[in-house]
Amino acid sequence: MALEKITRVAGRAVNVPGNDIDTDRIIPARFMKCVTFDGLGEFLFYDVRKNADGTDKPHPLNEARFKGATILLSGMNFGCGSSREHAPQALQKYGFRAVVAEGFAEIFLGNSTTLGMPCVTASREDIALISAAVEKDPKAEVVIDLVGKTVSFSGQTVRISLRESARDALVNGRWDPIGELIEGAPRGVEVANNLQYMRA
Amino acid sequence: MPKTLFEKVWDAHAVRTLANGQTQLLIGTHLIHEVTSPQAFGMMRDLGLKVAMPHRTFATVDHIVPTDQVSEPYADPLADAMIKELRRSCQEFGITFFDRSTGKQGIVHIVGPEQGITQPGTTIACGDSHTSTHGAFGAIAFGIGTTQIRDVLATQTMALGRLKVRRIEVNGKLKPGVYAKDVILHIIAALGVNGGTGYAYEYAGEVFDRFSMEERMTVCNMSIEGGARAGYVNPDETTFSYLKGRPYAPKGAAWSEAVERWRAVASDPGCIYDDVVKINAADIAPTVTWGINPGQGVPITGTIPDPQKATSADERSSIEEALAYMKLKPGAPIKGTKIDVAFLGSCTNGRLSDFKEVARFIKGRRVAPGVKAIAVPGSQGVGLICAELGIDKIFRDAGFEWRAAGCSMCLAMNPDKLVGDQLCASSSNRNFKGRQGSPTGRTLLMSPIMVAAAAVTGSVADAREVFGVTAN
Numbered sequence: 001m002a003l004e005k006i007t008r009v010a011g012r013a014v015n016v017p018g019n020d021i022d023t024d025r026i027i028p029a030r031f032m033k034c035v036t037f038d039g040l041g042e043f044l045f046y047d048v049r050k051n052a053d054g055t056d057k058p059h060p061l062n063e064a065r066f067k068g069a070t071i072l073l074s075g076m077n078f079g080c081g082s083s084r085e086h087a088p089q090a091l092q093k094y095g096f097r098a099v100v101a102e103g104f105a106e107i108f109l110g111n112s113t114t115l116g117m118p119c120v121t122a123s124r125e126d127i128a129l130i131s132a133a134v135e136k137d138p139k140a141e142v143v144i145d146l147v148g149k150t151v152s153f154s155g156q157t158v159r160i161s162l163r164e165s166a167r168d169a170l171v172n173g174r175w176d177p178i179g180e181l182i183e184g185a186p187r188g189v190e191v192a193n194n195l196q197y198m199r200a
Numbered sequence: 201m202p203k204t205l206f207e208k209v210w211d212a213h214a215v216r217t218l219a220n221g222q223t224q225l226l227i228g229t230h231l232i233h234e235v236t237s238p239q240a241f242g243m244m245r246d247l248g249l250k251v252a253m254p255h256r257t258f259a260t261v262d263h264i265v266p267t268d269q270v271s272e273p274y275a276d277p278l279a280d281a282m283i284k285e286l287r288r289s290c291q292e293f294g295i296t297f298f299d300r301s302t303g304k305q306g307i308v309h310i311v312g313p314e315q316g317i318t319q320p321g322t323t324i325a326c327g328d329s330h331t332s333t334h335g336a337f338g339a340i341a342f343g344i345g346t347t348q349i350r351d352v353l354a355t356q357t358m359a360l361g362r363l364k365v366r367r368i369e370v371n372g373k374l375k376p377g378v379y380a381k382d383v384i385l386h387i388i389a390a391l392g393v394n395g396g397t398g399y400a401y402e403y404a405g406e407v408f409d410r411f412s413m414e415e416r417m418t419v420c421n422m423s424i425e426g427g428a429r430a431g432y433v434n435p436d437e438t439t440f441s442y443l444k445g446r447p448y449a450p451k452g453a454a455w456s457e458a459v460e461r462w463r464a465v466a467s468d469p470g471c472i473y474d475d476v477v478k479i480n481a482a483d484i485a486p487t488v489t490w491g492i493n494p495g496q497g498v499p500i501t502g503t504i505p506d507p508q509k510a511t512s513a514d515e516r517s518s519i520e521e522a523l524a525y526m527k528l529k530p531g532a533p534i535k536g537t538k539i540d541v542a543f544l545g546s547c548t549n550g551r552l553s554d555f556k557e558v559a560r561f562i563k564g565r566r567v568a569p570g571v572k573a574i575a576v577p578g579s580q581g582v583g584l585i586c587a588e589l590g591i592d593k594i595f596r597d598a599g600f601e602w603r604a605a606g607c608s609m610c611l612a613m614n615p616d617k618l619v620g621d622q623l624c625a626s627s628s629n630r631n632f633k634g635r636q637g638s639p640t641g642r643t644l645l646m647s648p649i650m651v652a653a654a655a656v657t658g659s660v661a662d663a664r665e666v667f668g669v670t671a672n
Contacts, residue, residue, distance in 0.1 A: 018521070019514070019518060020393055020394070020493050020518075022493070022630075022632045024611075024630070024632045024633070024634060024635050025632060025633055025634070028634055028639070029611045029612060029613045029635075029637075030612070030613060030637070032235050032236075032613065033235075033264060033276075033278040033279060033282060033613065034238075034278070034282075035238040035239065035242065035281070035282060035285050036238075036239060036242060037239055037346075047633065047634045047639035048633070052639065076394065077393060077394035077397075077427070080393060080394065080427065080493075081329065081424075081425075081630060081632060082328075082329050082611075082630075083236070083327060083328060083329035083331075083343035083344060083345055083424075084236065084345075085236070085239075085327075085345035085346040085347060086236075086346075088345075103394060103397070105394065105397065105427065106397055106398065106427070106429045107329060107342075107343055107344070107345065107424075107429060110344075110345065110348070110360075111345035111346075111347070111348075114345065114347045114348065115347065163361070164220075164221065165220040165221045165222045165361050166220075168219070168220035168221065169220040169222075172219070172220070174219055174220060176347070177218060177222075177351065177358075177359040178247075178350070178351060178354065178355075180218050180219065180224070180359070181224060181351050181354070181355040181357050181358070181359065182354065182355055184215050184216050184218075184224045184355070184357065185252060185354075185355040185356070185357065187215050187216055187224075188215045188224070188226050188252075188355060188356055188357045189252075189356075191212075191213065191214075191215050191226050192226055192228075192253070192356065194212075195212065195213075195226075195228065196454075196457070196458070196461065197228060197319060197321075197322060197450075197458075198226075198228050198253070198256060
């Protein structure tokens with residue numbers, strides 16, 4: 001099962017500003033009544049994008065000029081709260097391929113990486129620069145380079161950082177660890193046999 | 201070399217280092233529920249995989265079970281289908297399922313400890329961020345996503361980077377009327393909702409030494425609200441006596457051996473922490489949140505923050521966003537804020553001691569007119585003991601609806617939801633926008649006793665005044 005080596009993500013970007021955007025806001029709990037992840041994309045950010053009658057509220061994702069964006073920009077502690085993988089799944093199913101934020105909550109970061117969706121950190125100033133560039137020209141191409149650890153846009157380049165284990169997994173095509181875990185499982189059984197509580 | 205509990209447990213469960221530098225970590229105990237597991241079982245079937253150690257996974261239903269209907273089919277066909285799906289998967293893969301028919305069903309973080317499945321020195325994973333609850337026993341316990349549920353089912357291991365350890369010591373004595381919930385709300389307000397990113401929290405000090413297991417669970421439960429993926433308390437006599445005699449606890453000679461092992465797993469004197477924070481118990485007040493994240497809390501005697509007085513642009517905009525959503529007035533006292541709903545329950549505060557404590561004070565009192573008050577035991581076990589002790593009757597007599605076990609209005613995936621912009625005094629763990637089921641619903645987090653005080657007065661109140669609380 002060869003996985004794609006994700007060394008760069010290129011596309012248009014949209015800024016959804018704010019700190020502490022939690023996974024309940026990314027995908028409200030009522031949309032988790034499902035046995036597959038299919039179809040979650042349409043409910044992304046539902047309660048902040050839609051009124052009770054289903055009409056649009058003002059929200060960056062509702063703006064025609066940002067349709068088709070594949071890179072999400074945001075603030076600090078993005079993806080905090082519930083461990084629901086439905087959140088990164090909804091982002092991915094909606095069409096996002098990467099998130100650039102000032103910081104990420106731990107579980108969200110892990111879940112996203114395992115789906116092959118890079119979450120990279122940039123400074124507030126640099127995110128403001130990217131945001132200003134896409135505000136000026138929503139069609140501007142934004143390129144995340146996971147090898148050189150930069151984001152390039154409208155003739156500018158800024159530094160990004162990301163956890164080395166996540167970067168390694170993405171660029172080397174081992175972001176879904178199941179193959180490696182299965183390979184190591186027999187050794188896991190040996191470790192379990194040394195632990196009294198795990199014996200059958 | 202002295203080690204922390206975290207290091208000892210991690211090292212005992214480390215299988216190997218993966219190519220990207222993460223650890224392949226053995227998961228001793230895997231807990232699953234109906235909402236985050238179906239896709240994982242789907243992936244197992246797609247890949248033709250078997251569950252590696254079915255005896256180390258335990259299932260229950262909690263997130264979407266209705267609490268006002270106990271017989272199937274449930275009124276919500278989607279909920280009904282998800283519960284049947286979990287039942288089918290457990291049968292197919294040979295997993296123990298604490299279904300409603302067993303009398304052992306409940307919120308997964310209440311069932312594990314109650315059954316004695318949660319034990320010191322173990323690793324525990326569950327597709328739910330409040331898995332940190334189990335750390336109260338000296339386990340390393342954390343929430344995982346659905347793909348990782350697949351990993352644990354298929355291999356009993358998962359890929360994870362090692363966490364740093366921050367010791368949070370709370371010394372001295374809590375004032376009367378101050379509870380475990382106030383301790384964790386205070387810690388989160390002090391260290392921030394992302395202050396714990398990359399850390400496991402080790403809770404310690406005189407307050408934790410004195411705390412019961414249920415109080416320790418309340419604190420560990422909300423570690424994730426402070427950004428810490430795991431939180432734990434070193435096991436001691438309180439831990440052992442809680443576990444003794446529980447269905448899955450070791451028996452006979454195995455019991456004394458286990459206690460010896462558990463004692464040895466505690467952090468060694470002189471071990472090195474990545475960070476240490478000290479908090480004076482006397483500084484902690486009954487705490488209430490006013491905003492849209494659990495770090496936005498004030499003492500009950502305090503006022504709602506004024507964005508004009510913020511010390512940074514960031515703080516100002518976060519207060520403004522929160523107040524706009526909460527429809528609260530800057531500078532006004534939090535006390536006296538009118539409530540519509542009172543919710544007592546959840547994996548944070550849905551345990552026997554929570555209902556027992558509240559029952560002491562609401563006996564003979566009445567829920568204020570116009571307030572909807574619901575009490576939801578965290579498990580069938582808790583509900584049963586409450587019935588035996590007559591606690592359910594005290595709640596009913598006071599005007600609470602007494603429900604069947606489940607997560608209920610904490611995340612409102614079942615019919616228990618706020619309506620419109622109702623304001624709820626809640627013993628749960630999250631006050632995010634829309635968290636309690638209405639996109640405009642508003643949540644104030646507080647201790648169970650404060651929920652009860654709000655329920656009987658109809659507005660946010662100081663339980664110490666309402667009930668004349670003089671000692672815990």
